[in-house]
Amino acid sequence: MQRIGVFICWCGSNIAATVDVERVAEIMKSEPGVVYSANYQYMCSENGQQLIKQAIKEHNLTGIVVGACSPRMHEATFRKAAEAAGLNPYMVEIANIREHCSWIHKDMEEATEKAVVLVRTAIAKVKLNAPLTAGESPVVKRALVIGGGIAGIQAALDIADAGFEVDIVEKNATIGGRMAQLDKTFPTLDCSACILTPKMVDCAQHEKIDILSYSEIEDVKGFVGNFSVTIRKKARYVDETKCTGCKICMEKCPSKKGLNTFNMGLNTRPAIHIPFAQAIPNVAVIDPEQCIKLKTGKCGICQKFCGVGAIDYEQKDTFIERQYGAIVVATGFKPISLESFNEYGYDDNKDVITSLELERLMNAAGPTNGVLLRPSDGEHPKVITFIQCVGSRDTSGCGKPYCSKVCCMYTAKHAMLIREKYPDTEVHVFYIDVRTPGKNYDEFFRRAVEQYGVDYIKGMVGKVYNENGKLMVQGSNLIDNEQVTIESDLVVLAAAIEPEPSVRKIATLLTASIDTNNFLTESHAKLRPVESPTAGVYLAGMCQGPKDIPETVSQASACAAKVIGLLVKDKLKTNPCVATPDEMMCNGCSQCANVCAYGAITYIDKEFRLGGGKTEVRRVASVNPAVCQGCGACTVTCPSGAMDLKGFSSKQIMSEVEAICKK
Amino acid sequence: MKDVEMKMLERAKALLGSGEVARVIGWKKGEFYFDPVPASFESVEELSDFVYNGFCGANLSKYLIQMSKKEGKTAIFLKPCDSYSFNQLVKEHRIVRENIHVIAIECQGKLDIEKIKAQGVSAVTEVEEDGDTVKVSSLYGETTLNKEDILLVKCATCKSKTHQAKDEEIVLHEMPESKNNRFDEVEKLEAMTETERFAFWKLQLQKCIRCNACRNVCPACSCIKCVFDNPASGIAAKANDSEFEEKLFHIIRAFHVAGRCTDCGECSRVCPQNIPLHLLNRKFIKDIDGLYGEYQAGETAEGKTPLTSYTEGDKEPNDVVDGEAK
Numbered sequence: 001m002q003r004i005g006v007f008i009c010w011c012g013s014n015i016a017a018t019v020d021v022e023r024v025a026e027i028m029k030s031e032p033g034v035v036y037s038a039n040y041q042y043m044c045s046e047n048g049q050q051l052i053k054q055a056i057k058e059h060n061l062t063g064i065v066v067g068a069c070s071p072r073m074h075e076a077t078f079r080k081a082a083e084a085a086g087l088n089p090y091m092v093e094i095a096n097i098r099e100h101c102s103w104i105h106k107d108m109e110e111a112t113e114k115a116v117v118l119v120r121t122a123i124a125k126v127k128l129n130a131p132l133t134a135g136e137s138p139v140v141k142r143a144l145v146i147g148g149g150i151a152g153i154q155a156a157l158d159i160a161d162a163g164f165e166v167d168i169v170e171k172n173a174t175i176g177g178r179m180a181q182l183d184k185t186f187p188t189l190d191c192s193a194c195i196l197t198p199k200m201v202d203c204a205q206h207e208k209i210d211i212l213s214y215s216e217i218e219d220v221k222g223f224v225g226n227f228s229v230t231i232r233k234k235a236r237y238v239d240e241t242k243c244t245g246c247k248i249c250m251e252k253c254p255s256k257k258g259l260n261t262f263n264m265g266l267n268t269r270p271a272i273h274i275p276f277a278q279a280i281p282n283v284a285v286i287d288p289e290q291c292i293k294l295k296t297g298k299c300g301i302c303q304k305f306c307g308v309g310a311i312d313y314e315q316k317d318t319f320i321e322r323q324y325g326a327i328v329v330a331t332g333f334k335p336i337s338l339e340s341f342n343e344y345g346y347d348d349n350k351d352v353i354t355s356l357e358l359e360r361l362m363n364a365a366g367p368t369n370g371v372l373l374r375p376s377d378g379e380h381p382k383v384i385t386f387i388q389c390v391g392s393r394d395t396s397g398c399g400k401p402y403c404s405k406v407c408c409m410y411t412a413k414h415a416m417l418i419r420e421k422y423p424d425t426e427v428h429v430f431y432i433d434v435r436t437p438g439k440n441y442d443e444f445f446r447r448a449v450e451q452y453g454v455d456y457i458k459g460m461v462g463k464v465y466n467e468n469g470k471l472m473v474q475g476s477n478l479i480d481n482e483q484v485t486i487e488s489d490l491v492v493l494a495a496a497i498e499p500e501p502s503v504r505k506i507a508t509l510l511t512a513s514i515d516t517n518n519f520l521t522e523s524h525a526k527l528r529p530v531e532s533p534t535a536g537v538y539l540a541g542m543c544q545g546p547k548d549i550p551e552t553v554s555q556a557s558a559c560a561a562k563v564i565g566l567l568v569k570d571k572l573k574t575n576p577c578v579a580t581p582d583e584m585m586c587n588g589c590s591q592c593a594n595v596c597a598y599g600a601i602t603y604i605d606k607e608f609r610l611g612g613g614k615t616e617v618r619r620v621a622s623v624n625p626a627v628c629q630g631c632g633a634c635t636v637t638c639p640s641g642a643m644d645l646k647g648f649s650s651k652q653i654m655s656e657v658e659a660i661c662k663k
Numbered sequence: 664m665k666d667v668e669m670k671m672l673e674r675a676k677a678l679l680g681s682g683e684v685a686r687v688i689g690w691k692k693g694e695f696y697f698d699p700v701p702a703s704f705e706s707v708e709e710l711s712d713f714v715y716n717g718f719c720g721a722n723l724s725k726y727l728i729q730m731s732k733k734e735g736k737t738a739i740f741l742k743p744c745d746s747y748s749f750n751q752l753v754k755e756h757r758i759v760r761e762n763i764h765v766i767a768i769e770c771q772g773k774l775d776i777e778k779i780k781a782q783g784v785s786a787v788t789e790v791e792e793d794g795d796t797v798k799v800s801s802l803y804g805e806t807t808l809n810k811e812d813i814l815l816v817k818c819a820t821c822k823s824k825t826h827q828a829k830d831e832e833i834v835l836h837e838m839p840e841s842k843n844n845r846f847d848e849v850e851k852l853e854a855m856t857e858t859e860r861f862a863f864w865k866l867q868l869q870k871c872i873r874c875n876a877c878r879n880v881c882p883a884c885s886c887i888k889c890v891f892d893n894p895a896s897g898i899a900a901k902a903n904d905s906e907f908e909e910k911l912f913h914i915i916r917a918f919h920v921a922g923r924c925t926d927c928g929e930c931s932r933v934c935p936q937n938i939p940l941h942l943l944n945r946k947f948i949k950d951i952d953g954l955y956g957e958y959q960a961g962e963t964a965e966g967k968t969p970l971t972s973y974t975e976g977d978k979e980p981n982d983v984v985d986g987e988a989k
Contacts, residue, residue: 505975589756637971650897651895
């Protein structure tokens with residue numbers, strides 16, 4: 001006979017203000033199988049737990065139901081309490097009467113009625129629970145960092161410094177990411193490359209770090225502590241082990257008209273190239289779309305001139321499979337496409353540029369060697385107008401609903417740098433709001449206005465058009481309540497940022513959740529901000545949300561701390577709620593193995609007795625409990641209903657449904 | 664057709680006579696000309712009953728689940744459409760390919776005795792097919808009927824005349840091209856309003872007598888124990904306790920075979936109540952094609968199936984609105 005205990009939590013007034021907790025506890029006393037029912041102000045408190053422990057011992061409880069908050073909050077707490085009182089922790093069920101009930105209802109009568117049903121449902125389930133014991137799985141002491149920008153670099157360095165092997169997988173030919181493209185950084189105005197490149201070099205030199213550049217994630221299997229990742233090393237047509245980075249190939253290459261993507265397409269580069277001077281690895285790569293030899297079979301000049309024989313036109317993509325204990329996603333961002341923003345004339349006017357393009361135009365290693373010249377005619381622009389929030393905070397549907405967070409600061413930086421270097425230039429900034437929270441940030445912005453005389457205009461721009469070679473910026477000045485038109489030589493758009501699109505595929509491979517804006521979702525917005533809800537996956541940098549460099553670096557180091565905390569463990573406790581097949585029902589059709597994301601299901605030939613001394617050998621499914629993550633995909637796929645999940649059996653779920661439907 | 668039957672018999676005798684196979688699965692004479700029944704022949708003598716005529720519509724592939732596990736090799740005659748079911752069974756490890764010798768046979772479309780009766784011809788003693796017409800002999804004389812009017816539903820909407828699996832072939836005449844019209848009826852259903860559609864299925868499914876013929880004949884229904892026969896599944900009892908029983912049974916069955924159903928049409932052929940059950944499956948097939956790209960179950964015995972594999976291009980649930988892909 002089952003002896004169930006029910007514990008109803010008030011959660012202060014969180015539950016008790018909407019649910020009559022005393023009544024719920026009282027009603028439960030007469031539920032079949034329930035021998036004890038109580039309510040308490042904070043069940044998760046030391047005293048609340050004590051109450052549970054005592055009741056388990058005094059009433060010889062065989063299972064308990066806690067009516068409280070979401071199991072994501074305190075299931076572990078109550079399981080531990082039960083275990084301490086000698087009850088198997090998997091004999092605990094949580095009825096979520098807070099998030100699923102008190103928080104979403106106003107009427108006390110209705111909420112109380114619903115709470116009663118929810119607790120009854122949990123009782124129906126716990127009656128069918130069986131004691132389970134967690135197993136153990138080993139931890140592979142190696143981490144994978146996806147993305148080699150500042151976030152990935154910082155995470156990798158911190159993890160490697162703790163003594164663990166780290167692989168950085170970067171899809172471009174060099175690590176460095178977006179930060180390598182920036183000129184100066186706010187609020188200190190130090191040179192971006194000067195602070196980034198030493199870290200890139202550190203990565204290259206670190207004996208624990210392996211940089212897999214020009215590589216992409218092809219497949220991910222496994223789970224926390226035991227990921228198995230297939231990495232595609234794309235053919236770069238240059239032998240990485242031989243190339244010395246001498247750049248003779250770049251000089252000799254006859255196909256020089258490729259857009260230089262590192263310089264945001266503002267100038268050209270040869271088909272064979274090293275993206276920038278401090279690239280790591282300092283190894284050339286051939287763009288197969290542009291290379292004459294690869295397209296027509298005729299040329300081969302770079303191969304002739306290469307002193308070390310590094311050029312290999314026959315190179316193919318190769319695949320490597322490696323095991324990791326933890327994965328850091330640091331895939332970064334890109335500025336949004338401006339095709340839905342015709343009003344700013346970006347596509348029609350060469351002198352309407354994005355802020356990232358301006359970074360390259362101001363950079364000493366950029367297309368103009370750091371001299372600010374406008375793209376159309378190479379003249380010095382005398383009047384420059386910045387437009388903020390291009391696609392940010394946009395509820396029209398053309399852009400992004402969120403604030404891109406970094407634009408106010410970098411626009412102030414650009415304005416200030418231009419006024420500093422070219423004092424005869426007039427600089428206007430259109431803004432909706434100026435948002436500058438952060439250490440020394442508002443001071444920075446005020447310097448731009450007060451010391452550098454940048455003209456900030458509160459208002460939005462309606463239109464940018466070309467009139468007699470001048471860019472006319474038409475906008476409203478909300479402070480003076482008037483329409484203004486500013487005749488400009490250069491217009492700079494602070495385009496919204498969005499997550500690098502490849503993150504969608506990676507999120508899917510990792511089964512990591514993603515929000516409607518394609519930002520990866522953290523496990524808890526406040527308390528677990530660098531962890532993905534998928535165990536063993538951590539989030540650093542812009543892939544999780546807009547943030548600046550200091551925040552990115554902090555988040556990357558936080559990820560590293562989490563990864564190190566995981567990798568120092570030799571073994572992890574596994575989830576005992578795993579799938580098990582009923583071999584008598586299984587017909588070996590393989591559908592469950594096809595849907596298993598973890599590769600936990602294999603097949604064995606097993607002999608079965610048929611009666612009358614006869615036997616039959618049948619192919620049946622077999623689940624590796626150390627690999628199974630209990631997702632339940634197999635249980636719903638099996639047409640015979642042969643697969644079931646411990647702790648969430650079909651019978652348990654059906655009994656829950658029945659408890660809800662019963663009047 | 665007579666020459667095809669002769670050739671098949673000749674091969675069956677040779678295979679059994681030489682001991683190359685232990686049994687041959689084909690059709691034997693029934694009580695009447697128009698009801699040949701599936702049979703396993705284990706000796707040359709037993710073949711005296713062997714028959715192959717215009718009424719051999721049955722898909723024999725499911726018999727292999729038991730037969731291919733027996734001692735010795737099994738030969739089987741498969742029409743083009745049956746070969747899809749065969750591949751699907753191989754794919755799901757339900758039959759042992761190495762133990763089977765597949766003889767791919769000619770099919771000119773099989774006839775529906777009920778439709779012949781509906782044309783006013785009863786007591787059929789023989790039929791002779793000649794292109795688009797069929798000469799039907801009966802106790803009451805001879806009649807010539809339009810073949811299209813008396814084809815089985817599954818043959819009137821034949822999906823393919825290509826054998827997808829074979830070890831040898833007996834095809835003596837050209838087989839008519841398939842018409843690619845099998846989704847026409849589904850489209851009519853889709854064009855209905857929800858209320859009309861519900862009324863249609865309610866009317867059809869209330870005829871069901873739960874004889875389980877559709878399930879028992881279905882090559883995709885190959886579970887060791889069907890959930891409807893398993894009290895522990897919690898479904899069997901539920902299906903029984905409401906007026907919704909038949910609908911639940913057929914809808915669950917359609918879900919269970921979704922992505923695996925080759926559209927062999929046996930469910931509708933065997934239904935004693937003439938319920939167009941194949942339309943449920945065809946709706947699934949059409950939707951799968953629309954959502955995940957053209958897919959024909961049983962075309963091969965390997966490879967991934969759209970409902971149990973993931974690709975990046977897969978539709979997200981919120982891309983599907985009102986049952987249609989956005």
